[in-house]
Amino acid sequence: xxxxxxxxxxxxxxxxxxxxxxxxxxxxxxxxxxxxxxxxxxxxxxxxxxxxxxxxxxxxxxxxxxxxxxxxxxxxxxxxxxxxxxxxxxxxxxxxxxxxxxxxxxxxxxxxxxxxxxxxxxxxxxxxxxxxxxxxxxxxxxxxxxxxxxxxxxxxxxxxxxxxxxxxxxxxxxxxxxxxxxxxxxxxxxxxxxxxxxxxxxxxxxxxxxxxxxxxxxxxxxxxxxxxxxxxxxxxxxxxxxxxxxxxxxxxxxxxxxxxxxxxxxxxxxxxxxxxxxxxxxxxxxxxxxx
Numbered sequence: 203x204x205x206x207x208x209x210x211x212x213x214x215x216x217x218x219x220x221x222x223x224x225x226x227x228x229x230x231x232x233x234x235x236x237x238x239x240x241x242x243x244x245x246x247x248x249x250x251x252x253x254x255x256x257x258x259x260x261x262x263x264x265x266x267x268x269x270x271x272x273x274x275x276x277x278x279x280x281x282x283x284x285x286x287x288x289x290x291x292x293x294x295x296x297x298x299x300x301x302x303x304x305x306x307x308x309x310x311x312x313x314x315x316x317x318x319x320x321x322x323x324x325x326x327x328x329x330x331x332x333x334x335x336x337x338x339x340x341x342x343x344x345x346x347x348x349x350x351x352x353x354x355x356x357x358x359x360x361x362x363x364x365x366x367x368x369x370x371x372x373x374x375x376x377x378x379x380x381x382x383x384x385x386x387x388x389x390x391x392x393x394x395x396x397x398x399x400x401x402x403x404x405x406x407x408x409x410x411x412x413x414x415x416x417x418x419x420x421x422x423x424x425x426x427x428x429x430x431x432x433x434x435x436x437x438x439x440x441x442x443x444x445x446x447x448x449x450x451x452x453x454x455x456x457x458x459x460x461x462x463x464x465x466x467x468x469x470x471x472x473x474x475x476x477x478x479x480x481x482x483x484x485x486x487x488x489x490x491x492x493x
Contacts, residue, residue, distance in 0.1 A: 209468065212330050213331055214304055215332075227300060227301050228302050229297050231262060231265045233317045235313050244400075249267075249269060250264075253308040258348075259346065265305075267317065271291055271320055282476050285324055288320065296357045298358050303321060303328065303330070304330050305332065306339070314331045315331055315461070316455050319367070319461055319474060333427055368473060369473040369474065371488070377448055378408075382446060383447070383448060384441050384447050385411040386413070386414050386442060386449045386450070387408065388415060388459060389407075395492060396493065402452050402480055403484040406490045406492035408489070409491045410491075419460065434467050443467070446471040446473075447469065448473050449475070454474050454476045
């Protein structure tokens with residue numbers, strides 16, 4: 203255990219990344235997406251390619267989470283792709299079987315953690331998130347590159363059969379009232395209570411779930427993860443450390459930040475409700491609650 207994390211290898215510092223930039227087996231990706239309000243209950247997902255071309259970590263490439271790493275056959279956005287689609291995308295971006303992948307964002311941490319979780323689903327555990335993202339990289343005085351990056355040679359990445367790390371609507375329904383499962387809402391407190399924010403169709407939260415916002419995992423001054431001891435205390439207070447966990451949000455994105463932290467803390471049974479409130483809130487037969 204390092205710094206209180208059981209699995210510190212899933213997070214790297216800007217200093218570590220700067221020291222390994224010339225490693226030929228390192229692959230760096232900017233995963234930025236912006237969700238722009240589109241009232242009354244929707245939003246537009248805008249890939250952060252312009253941010254990438256304005257400034258990115260040297261050698262990084264840009265990943266469009268929706269366009270490159272989601273299932274285009276689904277009505278809902280950001281749904282987990284098939285193994286074949288995921289493998290084709292990673293090969294196109296030059297990723298090989300043994301490569302170390304580092305993920306970051308210029309926006310919220312959870313775009314990087316979403317891709318980290320997808321890599322985990324398809325059997326690639328040699329990946330990490332850059333602590334603090336591009337903001338921390340620049341704050342430490344490291345250089346940035348501009349403009350598009352040239353296309354890399356194709357990689358030989360191989361996607362394994364999907365691990366059962368994504369929960370379904372039926373799994374979440376079965377968890378309601380089940381004391382062995384802790385369902386966590388990673389959205390804001392206002393969204394959880396029903397007081398404000400994007401409701402995804404109906405205000406509030408999945409009945410029986412508790413709220414641990416992904417934004418509360420991060421130091422707002424540095425954009426880095428909070429210390430492991432504090433994070434462990436928060437998840438323990440939520441009753442998550444000794445039960446199976448299902449995390450959710452609006453579309454399975456912010457939920458991945460909670461999931462990453464739980465895995466780093468040593469939790470062994472965590473799933474993400476992939477469709478999250480994008481599916482749940484629009485179905486009046488599915489129970490929701492407000493506070």
